[in-house]
Amino acid sequence: DGGITQSPKYLFRKEGQNVTLSCEQNLNHDAMYWYRQDPGQGLRLIYYSQIVNDFQKGDIAEGYSVSREKKESFPLTVTSAQKNPTAFYLCASSQNRVYGYTFGSGTRLTVV
């Protein structure tokens, strides 16, 4: 079954630590995206990648980093520079804009 998998579902991080969120897709989609959802804020774009070995900053990239070494994988690192990292993080992939995005089930990150 084709899909997009995010892991872990829940993640706890101590202040000052970096943490990496995993996103894997087997849909053969070229484009992948990371969004952050906060209450009342909707979905805000962190980073996106249209092709392997290339990625672009979204609206709220500060304090985050990504890599795209493989078509299937687009991990997101939340660094200690991110001031308010507690949020629900969503990964998505897309083949073309007509079909929209396929989303993963999300990772809830909590800083303790």
Added chain:
Amino acid sequence: DQQVKQNSPSLSVQEGRISILNCDYTNSMFDYFLWYKKYPAEGPTFLISISSIKDKNEDGRFTVFLNKSAKHLSLHIVPSQPGDSAVYFCAASARYGGSQGNLIFGKGTKLSVKP
């Protein structure tokens, strides 16, 4: 500046009645629009879409209407069911422009359908 606006954070309707969710956009380059449905602690799922060459698209209980002159679209759910209770996101994309076809999302409207 928000390019896609959902001005109603929440909407409550009775089971069996019509739910109407509204969305406004400001970018005249947008030519493809989608609605997503999201349950708590889950990823959004695609619901229905419409191209700017159309003004209406139907899929079962769901119909999306597009008014290009007003830069407005709406999602109608008839009849509404308790299982429709979720957050609904409107999204838009432009074939050309700096966003490279990326989807721009509104902030969402939380629909509650009461039995």
